[in-house]
Amino acid sequence: MKQKKSKILRDLLKSNKFLPVPSCFDALSAKLIEQVGFKLMFMSGFAASASRIGQPDLGVMTLTEVLDQLNSITDASTIPLIGDGDTGYGNAMNVIRTVKSFAKIDCAGVLIEDQLSPKRCGHTPGKDVVSRDEAFDRIKASVDAREENDILIMARTDANYTHGIKEAIERAQKFYELGADILFVEAPKSEDEMRLVCKEVPGYKIANIVEGGLTPNLSMKELEGIGYNLAVYPLTALSSAMKAMVDSLTKLKTDSDRSNNLMSFEELRKRVGFDEYYETSSKYETSKR
Numbered sequence: 495m496k497q498k499k500s501k502i503l504r505d506l507l508k509s510n511k512f513l514p515v516p517s518c519f520d521a522l523s524a525k526l527i528e529q530v531g532f533k534l535m536f537m538s539g540f541a542a543s544a545s546r547i548g549q550p551d552l553g554v555m556t557l558t559e560v561l562d563q564l565n566s567i568t569d570a571s572t573i574p575l576i577g578d579g580d581t582g583y584g585n586a587m588n589v590i591r592t593v594k595s596f597a598k599i600d601c602a603g604v605l606i607e608d609q610l611s612p613k614r615c616g617h618t619p620g621k622d623v624v625s626r627d628e629a630f631d632r633i634k635a636s637v638d639a640r641e642e643n644d645i646l647i648m649a650r651t652d653a654n655y656t657h658g659i660k661e662a663i664e665r666a667q668k669f670y671e672l673g674a675d676i677l678f679v680e681a682p683k684s685e686d687e688m689r690l691v692c693k694e695v696p697g698y699k700i701a702n703i704v705e706g707g708l709t710p711n712l713s714m715k716e717l718e719g720i721g722y723n724l725a726v727y728p729l730t731a732l733s734s735a736m737k738a739m740v741d742s743l744t745k746l747k748t749d750s751d752r753s754n755n756l757m758s759f760e761e762l763r764k765r766v767g768f769d770e771y772y773e774t775s776s777k778y779e780t781s782k783r
Contacts, residue, residue, distance in 0.1 A: 499602035500644045503574040506533055507675075507698055512718040515700070515726040519545040520563065521570035522766070523731050528571045529765060534602075535571070537564055538728035539578035545732065553612025557583045557592060565599045574602030576648060581611045586635035593639035593647070603646035605678065606636050608653065608665065621655045630668055637673040648700065649674035652681070659687050666695045676700055676724065681708045685720070688712075692721025700724040705733065 506513060515534050518524035519541035527535045540551035542563050547555055564577045577596050582589030589606060596604040607613065608629035610622045623629065629651065636647045649669035654662040659682065666677045676698045682688045688710070692699055701722045703711055717725050738755060745752040763769065775781035 498644060499568075499574040499600050500597075500646055503534065503576075503602040503646055504675075506574070507723065510723075512714060512722070513724040514714055515576070515724055516731060517541055517726060517728040518567055518571075518575075519732055521566045523735070524567040524571040524575070525767070526765065527731070528573050532573065534574050534576070534724075536576045536605075536726050536728065537567055537578055538726075538732070539580060540728055541732040542578070551613075553580065557595070561595055561599065564596065564601060568600050575600075576603035576605060576646070577601045579604040579606050580613050581609055582606050582632050582635070584611070586631045589632050589635040590639040593636050593645060594643060597639075597643035597645040601645060603648050603676065604636070605648040605650055606632050607650035607678075607680075608632065621652050623651070623653050623656055626665065626668075629665060630672060633669050633672045633674055640673075646675040647673070648676040648678055650678035650680055654679060654681055654683075654687070659690060663691060663694045666691070670695065670697045678702065683708050685710050685712070688717075688722075689720050698723040700726055703727050704729055 513534055514532065515536045516527050516532055517536045517538035518527055519538060524535060539555070539560075542560070543549050543551045543555045546559060546563055549555065560577070560579075564575070568575055579589075579592050579596060582592045593604050593606070608623045610624055613621075624632075633647065633649050636649070639645075640647060649666070649672075651662050651665040651669070653665050662679045666679050670677055674697070677695050678700050679691045679695065680702055682691055688701065699722050701712075701717050701724070702709060703725050705711055712720070714725060742752050742755040745755065757765075
């Protein structure tokens with residue numbers, strides 16, 4: 495019997511090994527993350543919104559679209575996936591539905607945050623957060639929903655942006671008391687703030703490393719030394735892919751040599767899954783035609 499992804503993630507956390515968490519945005523990027531050898535991944539709302547609908551991460555993508563994207567990813571990969579549940583798409587009752595929906599498609603975890611809806615990317619202007627009571631209700635609802643179909647709750651606060659680091663830490667502490675599995679204090683602006691978060695917030699803590707964002711881009715060794723248990727990299731795959739595509743397309747437009755930009759056709763076929771398909775289909779006579 496296949497082991498639930500949430501159980502695999504819980505075991506990874508209990509191993510007390512630092513966990514880098516690259517972010518996928520579609521089935522192909524998820525396959526590549528797994529092929530490289532990572533044990534865990536996150537579906538970044540920023541990256542998925544850009545990839546699926548060509549829009550910024552400003553609360554435009556709907557829950558239905560998010561679930562469809564997540565389902566494609568869980569179908570294409572075997573490692574645990576944490577999905578971006580944003581604000582939960584409404585009040586506490588909506589949060590319950592969101593968490594249950596993520597669990598049904600075998601997401602190992604779901605992120606629920608305390609921003610006002612529509613939310614904003616954590617490293618861009620214009621953010622605001624809901625009241626403490628509403629923030630706590632979202633996490634209570636998430637934990638209640640977890641009882642029906644196990645899934646880990648990653649509780650995120652963006653209060654540092656609007657209220658300061660003290661408020662953010664106090665919210666994260668309460669999230670832990672309410673039963674959240676992973677604590678996510680978004681966008682500490684210095685190494686000192688990062689150290690304070692790790693000192694004051696109990697439980698498993700995750701750093702959000704956006705290259706060029708507000709939080710210092712420390713090495714994994716440094717993050718572990720400070721006290722983080724995980725670090726998510728929401729834009730590394732998307733940003734590098736976009737840069738490579740723009741470069742290759744620019745060369746194509748000018749009819750320039752782009753051979754150094756390209757993965758070999760043989761490797762491309764292998765990574766997409768042609769070899770695996772042919773190996774499996776060879777068992778069935780009608781599939782050989």
